[in-house]
Amino acid sequence: MGIVEKIKEIEPQKNKATEYHLGLLKAKLARYRAQLLEPASKSGPTGTGFDVQKSGDARVALIGFPSVGKSTLLGKVTHTASETAAYEFTTLTAIPGVIEYKGARIQLLDLPGIVEGASQGRGRGRQVVATAKTADLILIMLDATKSEEHRRLLEFELDAVGIRLNKNKPDVVFKRKTTGGITFNATVKLTKTDEKTIRTILAGYKLHNCDIMIREDITTDEFIDVLIGTRKYLPCLYVYNKIDSISIEQLDKVARQPNSVVISCEMDLNLDYLIERMWDELKLVKVYTKKRGAHPDLSDPVCLRKGATIEVHTFFVAFLGSAINADYFRTCATASIAH
Numbered sequence: 001m002g003i004v005e006k007i008k009e010i011e012p013q014k015n016k017a018t019e020y021h022l023g024l025l026k027a028k029l030a031r032y033r034a035q036l037l038e039p040a041s042k043s044g045p046t047g048t049g050f051d052v053q054k055s056g057d058a059r060v061a062l063i064g065f066p067s068v069g070k071s072t073l074l075g076k077v078t079h080t081a082s083e084t085a086a087y088e089f090t091t092l093t094a095i096p097g098v099i100e101y102k103g104a105r106i107q108l109l110d111l112p113g114i115v116e117g118a119s120q121g122r123g124r125g126r127q128v129v130a131t132a133k134t135a136d137l138i139l140i141m142l143d144a145t146k147s148e149e150h151r152r153l154l155e156f157e158l159d160a161v162g163i164r165l166n167k168n169k170p171d172v173v174f175k176r177k178t179t180g181g182i183t184f185n186a187t188v189k190l191t192k193t194d195e196k197t198i199r200t201i202l203a204g205y206k207l208h209n210c211d212i213m214i215r216e217d218i219t220t221d222e223f224i225d226v227l228i229g230t231r232k233y234l235p236c237l238y239v240y241n242k243i244d245s246i247s248i249e250q251l252d253k254v255a256r257q258p259n260s261v262v263i264s265c266e267m268d269l270n271l272d273y274l275i276e277r278m279w280d281e282l283k284l285v286k287v288y289t290k291k292r293g294a295h296p297d298l299s300d301p302v303c304l305r306k307g308a309t310i311e312v313h314t315f316f317v318a319f320l321g322s323a324i325n326a327d328y329f330r331t332c333a334t335a336s337i338a339h
């Protein structure tokens with residue numbers, strides 16, 4: 001039986017299951033989905049993304065249904081042109097452009113439109129969602145004149161490839177060991193899952209020796225995420241385009257949703273604000289470098305993600321106010337930022 005069939009067999013069982021049994025089914029499902037996304041050993045669609053070199057200080061991926069205006073946006077905010085047209089699937093590959101803002105170079109990736117089932121390997125969808133995983137920020141682009149359902153469908157497709165939007169990594173310490181059995185600890189009361197469920201899931205994954213310390217009231221799904229370990233926790237903005245074609249009442253409604261930005265590419269509405277919000281979400285900070293005895297070079301800042309740790313070699317310990325070369329600093333910083 002193929003993996004897709006196995007998943008189809010489990011899905012209906014989920015409705016009838018008890019909370020405990022449900023946890024086990026979910027663990028099984030997560031395992032099958034993970035297998036589905038592994039690159040196929042034979043021919044067939046692979047789980048890898050488009051081969052576009054990362055460049056600049058951060059990467060932003062445009063994800064959306066066909067014809068929502070992704071390529072139009074790229075053309076408006078970067079110097080790169082990507083073909084736009086009124087028909088669906090105009091864009092067939094990844095097209096990178098660069099947004100220059102406050103001294104940062106942000107790579108914006110225009111991608112083909114995706115449809116429902118993208119994560120299951122339909123069309124180019126799988127390649128698109130795999131590319132989304134390589135981004136530092138996701139823009140879910142929506143057509144403001146179309147159904148609200150699209151937002152949930154896109155979230156579902158990204159979730160299926162292990163992308164968690166606007167969520168923090170669960171506060172769980174999980175350490176594999178070779179002997180010693182399972183040590184289970186929770187520092188908070190667990191109301192959405194329990195030790196028995198977790199132990200059974202561990203057995204399902206043949207994990208008989210590990211340390212677990214749970215420091216947050218997590219769900220069973222979040223625990224599975226920790227076990228699988230390859231989840232990506234990414235910020236996301238929901239960009240509603242074509243607001244030139246909706247009523248003020250509709251506009252008011254979409255603009256009030258969390259993490260939403262409303263724009264019109266055609267009428268150049270709110271595009272500067274969108275870039276400002278992208279900058280905020282990316283948490284970029286500028287670092288100015290200076291040479292001994294000279295004023296800092298304000299024209300050439302190094303951009304870093306907030307929270308990035310910089311390994312400053314002992315050689316550079318006194319770098320504040322001492323001689324430092326911007327390019328060297330950039331190399332050190334880039335090498336030590338964990339994505």
Ligand SMILES: Nc1nc2c(ncn2[C@@H]2O[C@H](COP(=O)(O)OP(=O)(O)OP(=O)(O)O)[C@@H](O)[C@H]2O)c(=O)[nH]1
Nearest residue numbers: 066067068069070071072085089090091113265266
């Ligand atoms: N009314 C209106 N139309 C727009 C706006 N932005 C883009 N369009 C139109 O929407 C259509 C699709 O635009 P594209 O940029 O090709 O859309 P896309 O999302 O890249 O589409 P695919 O590459 O096929 O996935 C074109 O006819 C655009 O002119 C807008 O702000 N308002």
Ligand SMILES: [K+]
Nearest residue numbers: 067085087090
């Ligand atoms: K199009």
Ligand SMILES: [Mg+2]
Nearest residue numbers: 070071090091
């Ligand atoms: Mg396009």
